[in-house]
Amino acid sequence: MHRPPTAEAEIADGLAAVRPALLPRYAAALPGARAAVLTRLWRGLAHDPLPWITGREPHRDGLTLRLADGRRLHGPRPDPYATAAYVTVVHLDEVAYEDPALLMTRLAVPRSAAFAVELAHSAASLALSRAGEPAGGPDGWPRWDWEWEQRVVDGHPFHPNCRSRPGFSVAEQLAYGPEHRPVVELGLVPVPADGCLVTGVWPEWLRDGGRVVIPVHPWQAAHVLKRGEPGEPGKPGKEEREGPARRVAAHPLMALRTLALPEGPHVKTALSTRLTSSVRDISLGSVAASAVLSAFGESVAARTGGLLHITRTLGAAAAGSPDLAAVVRESPQEYVSAGERVVPVAALAATGVSRSPAWRARFARLALTVGLRLLDLGVALEAHGQNLLVVLEPDGEPVRLVYRDLADLRVSPERLARHGVPVPELPARMVTDDERALRRKLFGSLVAGALAGTTGSGPALRAALETAVRDLPRTPDLAALLGEPLPAKALTLMRLSPRAAGDEWAELPNPLQV
Template identity: 55%
Template sequence: MEGDRVCDTTAERGLADQLGEFRPGLVDVYRAGLPGARAAVLARLWRGFVHEPLPWVVSRVAGPDGVRLRLADGRYLHGPPSDPWATGTSVTCVELDGRPFGHPARLLRALAVPGGERFAAELDHSVASMALSRTAPRPVGPPVAPWGWEQRSPDGHPYHPTCRSRPGFSAADQLAYAPEHRPVVGLRLAPVAGATVRGPWPAQLRDGRFTLVPVHPWQAEHALNGRTLLPGPEAHPLLSLRTLDLDLSRDRNVHVKTALSTQLTSAVRDISAYSVVNALITSDVVERVAERLGGRLHIARTLAAAGAGIPELAAVIRQSPYAYAGAREQVVPVAELPAYFAPFTRGERQKRIIEFAHVAVGVCLDLLDLGVALEAHGQNLLAVLDEEGRARRLVYRDLADIRISPVRLARHGLPPPALTGRLLNDDPAVLRRKVFGCLVTGALGPLAGNASALGTILRAATQGLAPTPDLRALMTERLPVKALTMMRLDPGGDQWALLPNPALVR
């Protein structure tokens, strides 16, 4: 079958050759992981083909042997059944006019659709990087450090075909900086005179008239070479890779979000001047609104932000969400809740998931009604769990891409935010897409693992919630999800698919 040979593609061979030079002991483990990584990425790509409104797919017919797609040029794709909410799935073969393909990049190149060549290179990177991520030893037992849960998952986004695409990252870079390999990262510090600063910039990050802006070492080498940089503190990478846990002083850990001028999944991870200027204002607005929820939601506050006027050199310092763990509690990113709940019995696991979903849906809908649409996916949303694994409260971090509705705020007697620009939006469809697309796809769907279980969780979790128009939309309308494959074939902004609502199927 196409793509079944060891190190068959450019990215696969490139990482293998690099490992052979400095970590030869990993080469065989990496090669052994390639078939599984291809099947995992192909499953995500096939999900996009089956469920997204791709302009070159004319029709889709599901049968007992899978799904058959007719293309605009008369060709046919055939593959296995695809549940849009399934996680951990593998697809080893998709046929194009009867020709089998086992590698997602080779399949996309054979399709020859607009944007396909660029996307195929990303898929190649995604496969190779996932195989490398899976060489990381799996931790045993609960983590010692509060942020240890952030370094457990090797596979990234459960639905995104470029879940592990890290263009520009060598094998050495990934082992040195990626959270699943659990490295300690030495940050750099860029002295900036006349920096734009919001909030009380830490004294440890000042040098006379210079603001010392934390810089990721990959950024230092690839985007800021030639600029004066000083050695900085050591830090631990978190789920988003460019955000790190940093010990600024004794008993005061913070999280620092750095600029990283490369595309991870669907976006280049720079920090815009808009984000720097509005970081504290946004944090203050959301904290004030969240107070209406009676302690059910904590906001990991933005403490300070600084930039040099270019998106390649900026940083945001946030409160650590782990500060909100009480006695005998722990804070776990929602993306890692499947691993946290794995040791539970099936019945207990289902109970705990529904308990979490009830808290999460209630909080997100109440906040949406008040006027704030959170991007509550598995990285941004964290659960405060008691000793028995029951979700007691939530913590939310990273406010850079939320949406705020001045009309809804005013309806509840809340003052208008001192903001302009992209964060403001009053369109109910836009606000609901932000909340539903992230909460269901990024949090509840991966916890459920399939459409049937997701329907059960949604119905149980929404019992007793206030019957707002937003709740009715969540439970009765088709669910908006980001069209992740379309967005890589035609980059330039969010695109959406509408999926059948599993809450309506019993």
């Protein structure tokens, strides 16, 4: 019987057509990529509140999970904060599995078949990303902020879909993925101004008489807006071939759909496909709220005594649809002085500075000082390693933070009122006085995300936190951080229950209580 090609074979076939020289490196990267995805999956199986897991039994040799149908799943003792791929095999009863997609298929739980497809693409795309790394690794410290983003090869440190890019051919991954270091030509699509929602100050260079010019990602143009032929990155559609050239070169950032213009601002484009967990379009509500939200972010950041800066949104526009929209915001480079560098937290491993336990403790103290101060004020940051950046002095010392992309903040009117801060007009989903929701937002992204990703293991995270929290003000929020299980998004559960509204949460063992 004919069997459809696997994700690994599909990418190999694509490489053979467009970049055959990478095939040996891709093949060599596959076992490590499978282990990296399996490690992330095992974290979810070990800790997410999955309804078909009825018991978890730790023992000297690892962890056994009891399934509702009587089967047992055996793997190593989990470290929910580990970033290295330490899980190479998991046993379902007596059968060993090294391939996360095959394991998920054999589990045969609700929606496991669809999730298995995602895992297969994640592992294969991760191997492709690793195959494209420069021989010998990165050379020296970059000059531009966007160059740091190219050094983040493995994607999300804890999500099993860390490199899942559905709908992207091999040619498109090579052409648009930041880890492949491309220059991407954004399309510039003019639309009548009276049919656009525009907030903030839309740049003059993105206006054409009575029309608003919206930057469009070439993948979006080809696959969603149908302005080019699918599978042909950057090829203009008929309208653009017959008119003047309407393109601008840019460098893709970790978010893929956000790109840095040379020596200029960053542009967030719509990209209507699911990356990790979310479809990356730009809602009309977020466009409408962007200017107010940016001004609010600036005002609360000013209360940190210079420890935090918010990249301002310069303008946002949408042509009546989330599929044709863009946001232009400042580059984090605006907030560094001579000799300083601004680095996304997810890229800190590429600097080498985060290898020092003392440095990690100082960084953790800086991040917690800022995060807890804003939380007490009434603003919970989504401070994961992509949104949060750190400014380093020439000797590598962390001195302040930069935060970008305010769309996922949570804001408490009650806490703001306590500090005499007026509540702006924000989307309803951003507003809550639920203390648990506020703490989950900050602790799940900053501690279980950014800080855990920087330290790379539970023991290292514990050491950094123990030093960092010694002199912090003893607020109720800090008490919750010290004394309760650590919240983290239940990423595996969320992919196995995609119709559930909102985030699902897991409770991880608090490293300060181990």
